Amino acid sequence: MNKKLLGVIDATTNYDHLMELTAHRSLAAVPFAGRYRLIDFVLSSMVNSGIKSVALFPKYQYRSLLDHLESGKNWNLSRKKDGLFFFPTPHLDVPGIENGSFTHFAANIDYFNKSTQKYAIIANCFTIFNMDFQPVLDRHLAMGCDITEICQNGHSLDMYLIKTSLLIELIETREQTGYTCMKDVVKGKQPLTHCHYEYTGYISTIDSIESFYVESMKLLNPSEWNKLFIDHQPIYTKVKDEPPTRYLKSSSIKHAMVANGCIIDGTIENSIISRGVRIGKGAVIKNSIIMQKCTIGDNCIIDSAILDKDVKIEKGTVMKGTSQIPLVIRKGTVQGELIS
Amino acid sequence: MIKKKCIAMLLAGGKGSRLHSLTKDLAKPAVPFGGKYRIIDFTLSNCTNSGIDTVGVLTQYQPLVLNSYIGIGSAWDLDRINGGVTVLPPYTASSEVKWYTGTASAVYQNLNYLEQYNPEYVLILSGDHIYKMNYEEMLEYHIKKGADATISVIEVPWDEASRFGIMNTNEEMGVTEFVEKPDEPISNLASMGIYIFKWTILREYLLEDAENPKSSHDFGKDIIPKLLHDEKKLFAYPFKGYWKDVGTVKSLWEANMDLLDENCELDLFDYSWRIYSVNPNQRPQYISSEAEVTESLVNEGCTIEGFVNKSVLFQGVTVKKGAMIRESVIMPDAIIGENVLIEKAIVPSHLTIPDNTVIKCDPGQDEIVLVTEEMLAKRV
Numbered sequence: 001m002n003k004k005l006l007g008v009i010d011a012t013t014n015y016d017h018l019m020e021l022t023a024h025r026s027l028a029a030v031p032f033a034g035r036y037r038l039i040d041f042v043l044s045s046m047v048n049s050g051i052k053s054v055a056l057f058p059k060y061q062y063r064s065l066l067d068h069l070e071s072g073k074n075w076n077l078s079r080k081k082d083g084l085f086f087f088p089t090p091h092l093d094v095p096g097i098e099n100g101s102f103t104h105f106a107a108n109i110d111y112f113n114k115s116t117q118k119y120a121i122i123a124n125c126f127t128i129f130n131m132d133f134q135p136v137l138d139r140h141l142a143m144g145c146d147i148t149e150i151c152q153n154g155h156s157l158d159m160y161l162i163k164t165s166l167l168i169e170l171i172e173t174r175e176q177t178g179y180t181c182m183k184d185v186v187k188g189k190q191p192l193t194h195c196h197y198e199y200t201g202y203i204s205t206i207d208s209i210e211s212f213y214v215e216s217m218k219l220l221n222p223s224e225w226n227k228l229f230i231d232h233q234p235i236y237t238k239v240k241d242e243p244p245t246r247y248l249k250s251s252s253i254k255h256a257m258v259a260n261g262c263i264i265d266g267t268i269e270n271s272i273i274s275r276g277v278r279i280g281k282g283a284v285i286k287n288s289i290i291m292q293k294c295t296i297g298d299n300c301i302i303d304s305a306i307l308d309k310d311v312k313i314e315k316g317t318v319m320k321g322t323s324q325i326p327l328v329i330r331k332g333t334v335q336g337e338l339i340s
Numbered sequence: 341m342i343k344k345k346c347i348a349m350l351l352a353g354g355k356g357s358r359l360h361s362l363t364k365d366l367a368k369p370a371v372p373f374g375g376k377y378r379i380i381d382f383t384l385s386n387c388t389n390s391g392i393d394t395v396g397v398l399t400q401y402q403p404l405v406l407n408s409y410i411g412i413g414s415a416w417d418l419d420r421i422n423g424g425v426t427v428l429p430p431y432t433a434s435s436e437v438k439w440y441t442g443t444a445s446a447v448y449q450n451l452n453y454l455e456q457y458n459p460e461y462v463l464i465l466s467g468d469h470i471y472k473m474n475y476e477e478m479l480e481y482h483i484k485k486g487a488d489a490t491i492s493v494i495e496v497p498w499d500e501a502s503r504f505g506i507m508n509t510n511e512e513m514g515v516t517e518f519v520e521k522p523d524e525p526i527s528n529l530a531s532m533g534i535y536i537f538k539w540t541i542l543r544e545y546l547l548e549d550a551e552n553p554k555s556s557h558d559f560g561k562d563i564i565p566k567l568l569h570d571e572k573k574l575f576a577y578p579f580k581g582y583w584k585d586v587g588t589v590k591s592l593w594e595a596n597m598d599l600l601d602e603n604c605e606l607d608l609f610d611y612s613w614r615i616y617s618v619n620p621n622q623r624p625q626y627i628s629s630e631a632e633v634t635e636s637l638v639n640e641g642c643t644i645e646g647f648v649n650k651s652v653l654f655q656g657v658t659v660k661k662g663a664m665i666r667e668s669v670i671m672p673d674a675i676i677g678e679n680v681l682i683e684k685a686i687v688p689s690h691l692t693i694p695d696n697t698v699i700k701c702d703p704g705q706d707e708i709v710l711v712t713e714e715m716l717a718k719r720v
Contacts, residue, residue, distance in 0.1 A: 034624035035640070073414075222626065222643075229623040239619040243608035244375035244639040244653075246600075251634055259624040260376075260640050263609065272624075 003141075005133060006117035006164055007046040007054035010101045010181075011039065011125040012089060014060050017208035020328040021308060025064040028056075028125035030206065031291050031309065033219055033228075034259035034274045037068055038206060040237045041128045041228075046121065047075050048233045049133040053082035055111055057104045059089045068238050075236045085111060101181040102174045105167075112168050120167050122182055123159045128204035128215065130233050136161050136197045145195035149186055152203050154196075158183065161197075202227035213306060213326045216272055216289050220255055242275050250281055266296070280315060287323065305329065342422050344457040346479055346536075348392050349447050350383055352467035353400030353440055358588045361712045362688060367399065369467030370406040371592070372671045372689065374599055374608065374615075375637040375652045378409060379586060380467040381617045384416040384425075389613050390475040392463065394423030396453050398446045400430055400439070415618045428453060442557030448546040454539065462542050464535040464559060470595050471583040472606060472613050473534070478577050482536045488572040489541065491515065491564065492534035494579050504530035505560050507576045515574035518564050529576055532583060535559060541572065582606035593686055593708040596652045596669045600635055620655045620672070630661055646676065654689075685709040691716075 011028040021030050028039040039056075046054055054077060058065055069075075072084030087108040101122075105112065112120075119140070121133050131150075140148040140161050147166075150159040160182045162170075170177070170185055179185050186194055202224065204215035219225050229235065242261025247253070252267045261276040266283030273279070274291045280298035287304045290296070294307045297315030304321035308331040313319070317335055321327030329335060356368025363371060369380035380397075387395050395418060399406055412418075413425030428450050430439050440446035447454075447464065454462060461482065463475055473492070482490040493507050501522070507529045508517040519525070545563055549555050555562045567574055582605040586592040598604050608615060622641025627633060631644045638644070641656040646663030654672040659665060662679040669686045670676065676687070677695035685699050691711060693699070697719065701707045 220626075222628070225623065225626065234621045235623070236621060241614050241616050241619075243615070244637040245625065246609070247633045247636050247638065248602065249635055253627045253633055254631065255629040256627050257624045258627065258638075261609070 002116075002118040003137060004117040004119070005046075005049065005051045005137060005161075006112075006115050006120040007043075007051040008105075008120055008122045009039070009042055009046075009054065009056045009125055010104075010122065011062070011065065012057055012059035012101060012104055013124060013126055015126075015207050017210075018206070018212065020209060020330060021212065021306075022061070024061060024331055026058055026060055026062045026125075027206075028058065029062075029065040029068055030212070031274060032128065032206075032212075032216065034257050034272050035240075036235060036237045037065075038128065039065065039068070039125050040235055041130065042123045042125060043069075043075050043077075044233070044235045045129060045131045045133065046123075047077065047236065049121075049131075051121070051133070052077075052079065053085070053115060053117060055085045055087060055108070057087050057089060057101065057108075059104070062088060070238070074238050087111065102171050102179065105171050106174065109168065109171060112164060112171070115164060118164055119161060120164045121159065121161050122167070126206045127157055127159070128206065128228070129157075129199070129202055130228050130230055130235065131199055131201060132233065133161070139197055140195065143195050144193060146192040147182075147186060148195045148197050150199050151196045152199050156183075156186075157199065157203065157205075160186070166192075209306070209326065209328060210324075213289065217270070217287070219272070220257060220270060225257070240275055248281075266298075266300075274309075288326075308332075311335065342457075344394050344423060344459045346392060346461040346463055346475075347394040347423070347454065347457050347459045348387055348396070348463040348465055348475070349450070349454070350380075350387075350395055350397045350465045350467050351443055351446060352380060352397050352406060353403075353446060354466075354468055355401045356468070356587060359592065360589065360710055362589070362592075362686070362710065363402070365402055365405070367402050367406045368587075370409055371586070372654055373470065373586065373592070374596060375639045375654050377615060377617045379470065380406070380410075381416075381615055382470050382472070383465050383467050384410075384413075384418065385613075385615045386471075386473050386475060387465075388416045388418055388616065390473075392475055393418065393420050394457060394459075395425050396428045396450060397425060397467070398428050398440065398450065400446070403427075403429060409618055411618075416616045423457070426453065442555075442562075443559045444546060444549055444555075444563050445557035447542075448550050448557070451543065451546065454543075459539050462537050462539050464533075464537070466533045468587065469532065469583060469585055470606065471532075471579075472581065472610075472615075473579060473583075475534075475536075478534070478579075479536055481577050482575070485513075485575045486573060487536075487575040488538050489564070489567055490536045490575045490577050492532045492579050493529040493576045494532055494583050496528050496530045498525070498528050501525035501528045501530065507531055509576045513576045513578065515568065515576050518560070518568060520560065529578070531560060532579060533560070535564075541567075589686060589710045590708050593669060593684070597650070597667065599637060599652065600650055622655050631659075646678075646680075660695075682711075685711055687711045 071078040077084040089104045148161040245262040248265035251264045258273045259275040264279045265281040266279040269286045271288045276293040278295045282299040289306045291309045294311045296313045301318045305327040310332045312334045314336045352369040354368045356363040418425040508527045584595045625642040628645040633648045638653045639655040644659045645661045646659040650667045656673040658675045660678040671689040675692040681698045683700035
């Protein structure tokens with residue numbers, strides 16, 4: 001029996017509430033947990049579930065996403081047969097289809113027609129999880145479902161398992177049915193057997209700066225990261241060849257997650273530090289998320305802030321947000337002493 | 341095959357017996373180093389950073405881990421359409437099994453590999469050393485000098501010179517004499533085991549050497565002295581910078597500790613000369629509220645709840661509550677139990693140190709402790 005799965009990632013979503021982090025990048029490429037981007041979690045889950053063919057539908061500012069994924073080699077998806085496929089949407093300026101994936105799929109219907117995988121997983125790029133999709137398929141088959149919607153505590157995770165031929169049919173009849181995406185289908189009136197699969201593992205949904213901050217901080221709890229980072233289901237990401245992180249004489253570090261390639265001589269508490277960050281002597285970082293290649297000068301005080309990539313904070317600068325509204329510093333900016 | 345200007349032969353078959361249990365199931369070039377790397381990463385990264393894209397890696401002793409680590413060379417960007425990395429193990433020929441009996445014999449057995457590319461120059465390297473070196477500059481020097489062979493040398497302290505193979509040179513850096521471990525050295529230029537040969541000369545001498553039953557088939561002991569005897573043009577290439585043979589437990593420990601010195605010449609953070617390695621795909625390191633980490637190198641995948649000072653921690657190491665690690669090297673996936681004390685030690689990969697264990701050298705001794713399973717079993 002053909003039990004092979006096709007992976008479909010809808011990366012067309014964008015949220016205005018995340019503007020400060022998505023002005024230069026697709027939501028799928030937003031950095032998370034020190035060394036990953038949001039896409040890594042769904043992509044690794046698919047790969048670890050034995051999925052060999054993944055189609056990615058990006059929209060909006062996808063340069064950084066393509067740069068991150070390259071040929072798919074880091075996810076073991078640079079293959080002669082199948083592998084990773086990019087289908088950037090041709091409908092960039094068409095209004096009213098922002099949430100309608102079927103239009104994007106329709107533009108690339110050949111991919112679905114040519115695929116031999118009998119079933120497809122349709123997933124989004126803003127959910128952080130580490131899931132094996134095979135049990136979802138097993139249950140789907142056992143229950144004789146047409147569509148299985150993956151949920152947690154009864155809430156939809158906006159991820160679906162469907163027979164590829166049915167998906168093609170839904171795409172092709174979208175004008176008659178009025179369905180623009182899978183969400184419409186499961187809410188629709190068509191006579192389809194609609195099942196739910198309860199996923200009990202780690203879940204974070206990122207749809208605003210606040211949720212990005214809260215969900216990132218949640219990861220500092222060992223019982224949480226232990227659920228996301230599972231030994232036999234590794235999360236793959238782009239290799240950077242950074243050396244191990246170096247702690248200097250006056251470093252003091254408590255309750256933190258730190259990626260490679262950092263040089264740290266300051267104090268870090270309750271924070272996430274990404275790859276290649278420099279933290280100067282006497283600097284204090286608290287309750288913050290510091291993204292890749294940021295440089296923080298000596299004696300800075302940074303509390304409750306999100307520093308996007310390549311931010312430079314000049315020595316002695318004091319910056320404070322609140323736990324409700326973290327301060328967000330945009331990519332590549334330089335911050336001096338006068339800003340507080 | 342497209343002709344190559346210079347290709348490298350990397351000798352990686354060494355047993356490294358002075359590393360004791362660390363090389364029981366592992367060739368010396370595959371021994372972990374620097375929190376993330378294996379020793380051979382330095383030589384392979386030097387090759388790729390020097391623009392040398394064709395490297396034959398000669399393996400013999402315990403090659404499983406080393407061979408699978410090297411793979412097709414993609415970690416060092418050495419998976420090439422033409423050239424790239426080729427692992428060259430000993431093989432059986434029509435009449436006999438040809439084990440590599442010496443460094444020259446290993447290259448001789450693979451003359452067919454070299455002939456495929458018909459290079460102008462051959463660079464002979466060893467996978468046993470920690471250093472960063474631009475081989476392209478050495479090749480330019482070799483060409484400029486019109487040398488038949490060039491040997492890379494480093495100045496060593498005079499009182500240590502009698503431990504090395506020493507090159508005596510004239511004012512133009514021409515080699516006049518090569519003395520292995522001289523009692524009374526007249527030069528302090530030690531051979532680094534890095535040679536560039538004109539391919540035609542190397543070929544001729546390897547063929548001749550193979551026929552000589554008295555030869556030990558070694559570059560330092562046989563080939564270089566023969567070239568000198570025949571008055572070929574040999575030059576010493578003076579290398580300046582960090583270079584360390586990590587052949588003993590103590591020197592391996594020292595080289596790891598050198599990395600913790602902020603002024604160390606071997607800068608792992610120099611992005612213009614990256615040291616590449618196979619990525620172990622681990623989550624970021626987690627440092628708990630009880631932990632203290634200073635003057636150390638820590639890799640991804642570590643979980644630290646104890647005290648770490650002046651130490652190198654590889655990927656996936658766990659340091660439990662109350663444990664104290666000082667001046668030590670903890671290799672991948674080792675687990676350090678609660679309230680353990682470790683000082684001046686090397687803990688090999690995957691070892692679990694039971695709670696409350698104390699590991700340090702006996703008072704008055706300067707030895708580095710290499711922790712083994714047998715040692716831990718005895719204590720229980």
